[in-house]
Amino acid sequence: MNRTADTLLALCVAAAGASAASAAACPLQPGDGQHLTGDGVTLAWQVINRRHVPLAEPFALLVMLCPTQARLVGVDATMPAHRHGMNYRPSLQALGEGRWRVQGLLWHMAGTWSLRLDVALDERPQVLRQDVVLP
Numbered sequence: 001m002n003r004t005a006d007t008l009l010a011l012c013v014a015a016a017g018a019s020a021a022s023a024a025a026c027p028l029q030p031g032d033g034q035h036l037t038g039d040g041v042t043l044a045w046q047v048i049n050r051r052h053v054p055l056a057e058p059f060a061l062l063v064m065l066c067p068t069q070a071r072l073v074g075v076d077a078t079m080p081a082h083r084h085g086m087n088y089r090p091s092l093q094a095l096g097e098g099r100w101r102v103q104g105l106l107w108h109m110a111g112t113w114s115l116r117l118d119v120a121l122d123e124r125p126q127v128l129r130q131d132v133v134l135p
């Protein structure tokens, strides 16, 4: 699934089986973007202080998780067609209430990036991915 950077703002990756109860406790709003099905966790992310992921400049993400006890344990990005990743390792900061700040991302070339978000719910790990086209 490819998306243009124009749709980056508040794209969501969602997981299946999210109960009505966990949805009610979720900080995500309908306007946060598209939700996909997964496995009990809903995730939305957006670029902080920018409308899009920039080319060859550092950027940060705000990640929102539902249910809020889910943890963000890793973020990475690769260009599968080129068989390389980023030259930087981002850092994660818990902001509370299911919100996380991810700093130190840098996508150094245009093309399709695969954003990988590693999440744990009740110590059960899962991987959510979002393809993003950087024009």
Ligand SMILES: [Cu+2]
Pocket: 079, 082, 084, 109, 111
């Ligand atoms: Cu590349």
